[in-house]
Amino acid sequence: MYLVTRDQMQALDNHTIHALFVPGIVLMDHAGKAVADKVMEDSPHRVVICAGKGNNGGDGWIAARWCHQYGAEVEVVTVVPPEQLNHDAATAAKTAVAAGVPWRVYSPGDELPDADVYVDALLGTGTDRPLQGALQSLAAALNDSGRPIVAVDIPTGVNPNTGEVTGDAVRAYRTVCLAAQKLGTAISPGCHYAGKVEVVDIGIPVASLVEKSGKSHDMARLITHSMVRELLPKRLNESNKGTYGRLAVAVGAMQGASVLAGMGAARVGAGLIALMATDRLQVSTPPEFVVQVRPDGWTEPAAARALVMGPGLGANAEAWRQVLEQFKGPVVLDADGLQLIGSLDKSRHSTVVTPHPKECARMLGWSTDEVQAHRLEAARQLAVKTGAIVVLKGFHSLVVSPDGRVHVNPTGDSSLATAGTGDVLAGMVGGMMAQSLDPYAAACAAVWLHGRAGEMAGEQLTSASTMASDIVDFISRAIRSIST
Numbered sequence: 001m002y003l004v005t006r007d008q009m010q011a012l013d014n015h016t017i018h019a020l021f022v023p024g025i026v027l028m029d030h031a032g033k034a035v036a037d038k039v040m041e042d043s044p045h046r047v048v049i050c051a052g053k054g055n056n057g058g059d060g061w062i063a064a065r066w067c068h069q070y071g072a073e074v075e076v077v078t079v080v081p082p083e084q085l086n087h088d089a090a091t092a093a094k095t096a097v098a099a100g101v102p103w104r105v106y107s108p109g110d111e112l113p114d115a116d117v118y119v120d121a122l123l124g125t126g127t128d129r130p131l132q133g134a135l136q137s138l139a140a141a142l143n144d145s146g147r148p149i150v151a152v153d154i155p156t157g158v159n160p161n162t163g164e165v166t167g168d169a170v171r172a173y174r175t176v177c178l179a180a181q182k183l184g185t186a187i188s189p190g191c192h193y194a195g196k197v198e199v200v201d202i203g204i205p206v207a208s209l210v211e212k213s214g215k216s217h218d219m220a221r222l223i224t225h226s227m228v229r230e231l232l233p234k235r236l237n238e239s240n241k242g243t244y245g246r247l248a249v250a251v252g253a254m255q256g257a258s259v260l261a262g263m264g265a266a267r268v269g270a271g272l273i274a275l276m277a278t279d280r281l282q283v284s285t286p287p288e289f290v291v292q293v294r295p296d297g298w299t300e301p302a303a304a305r306a307l308v309m310g311p312g313l314g315a316n317a318e319a320w321r322q323v324l325e326q327f328k329g330p331v332v333l334d335a336d337g338l339q340l341i342g343s344l345d346k347s348r349h350s351t352v353v354t355p356h357p358k359e360c361a362r363m364l365g366w367s368t369d370e371v372q373a374h375r376l377e378a379a380r381q382l383a384v385k386t387g388a389i390v391v392l393k394g395f396h397s398l399v400v401s402p403d404g405r406v407h408v409n410p411t412g413d414s415s416l417a418t419a420g421t422g423d424v425l426a427g428m429v430g431g432m433m434a435q436s437l438d439p440y441a442a443a444c445a446a447v448w449l450h451g452r453a454g455e456m457a458g459e460q461l462t463s464a465s466t467m468a469s470d471i472v473d474f475i476s477r478a479i480r481s482i483s484t
């Protein structure tokens, strides 16, 4: 599913209006009605719609007219009087006023009239600077109201292109996105302000326009279960363990982490897991794993289609540099393995790195807070700097390639916030690559399944009790959930 930026949405709007001859006010009427339909689902008695000066405000005025028509008690709180609005927004307000919708102009510090639900139609994709004055005051009043807020297109104050929030922003429990989901509602922190996101059809044929434009590769996307179903390697009756590939996992000081990575790989279908160890393993290992111990250390890689290096490696990561340099297949680098990134030949290796925000910060020379405030920019910069596909972990993980592709993963919750889950993920990516999946696709499929397995484990065990080994156990259920 496409996630669109401001410019991309404006191009789609313009094409629909000027080349497909659908008037802007018609699109706005569809938008406002769709918002009203969503708002009325909870049967509110009184609805207050906060409207800005642009087309997002226009959507709000239309929604007000429809809520009024549906029998709700409605009032519009506007930052500019209707006579100062332009174009379609002016028409929208005129229809609402003519229908009998009461309105008032808001000044900073005014009290917000009471409501069962508020609608945030202050700013949409036109947002280009932090909130000030009346908008800032209204956003604060909405957040302080304690009542549910439905945002139109994007919560006011959230950057539509990046999800960044500089200063104040409206905290909605639900966001009705018009025609397509805005990228900023999918990426943290914006996704926390958006709440539940629903996309409504307002008559802009987004998918076909994007495909016809030949620019679909430029568009960011949400990873969906149907995408993952398509990507999952097919299991053939006529096959053997070699068909699904051998994955090598480097075993360091914390052996359990490497075993978790191997189990993640096995559960996504890798044919054989080979653990490259330097000591006898002190942790229990599935009997299916091949454990090769070389007490003098590894100087060359084990025979394998893909390699995972990092989980549990510990301080002695340097000892593995030579192995990495000699390995010719795709590699996953995680945790302490990330410091070996400089050994990879960008022209020879397909690499996926899976840093958490702190590791990403260290690699970029940023603070962790900076990474979390600018997640998309951080992931993009790291991808360019390393030449690797970056999986930036955290709520709504990002998958970003050096050539600019972006996927956002919607699965996963607090069940994953426990030791070892990152090791499982690194193994799952490696397990997919061992099955010859393209590394970018492997990263997308693995993060989605990992998040889904976490959610399912949390549902059954509670998120507090879920451990990384439970995530491993629930991978099969996550796979089954998309294959039926």
Ligand SMILES: NC(=O)C1=CN([C@@H]2O[C@H](COP(=O)(O)OP(=O)(O)OC[C@H]3O[C@@H](n4cnc5c(N)ncnc54)[C@H](OP(=O)(O)O)[C@@H]3O)[C@@H](O)[C@H]2O)[C@@H](O)CC1
Pocket (backbone or CB within 6 Å): 013, 014, 024, 027, 028, 031, 052, 053, 054, 055, 056, 057, 058, 059, 122, 123, 124, 125, 126, 127, 128, 129, 130, 131, 132, 135, 152, 153, 154, 178, 202
């Ligand atoms: N036909 C269409 O295209 C359709 C569009 N649709 C709807 O239109 C929305 C986009 O509308 P839009 O482009 O008018 O922008 P919008 O977000 O309303 O902002 C308005 C103006 O506010 C200003 N401003 C910006 N930041 C500010 C700030 N921090 N604080 C104060 N002011 C600020 C800035 O103007 P400036 O002050 O810079 O002159 C900006 O131009 C879209 O999200 C969707 O809801 C749908 O109806 C479908 C059909």
Ligand SMILES: [K+]
Pocket (backbone or CB within 6 Å): 056, 120, 121, 122, 123, 124, 151, 152, 153, 154, 155, 156
């Ligand atoms: K809005």
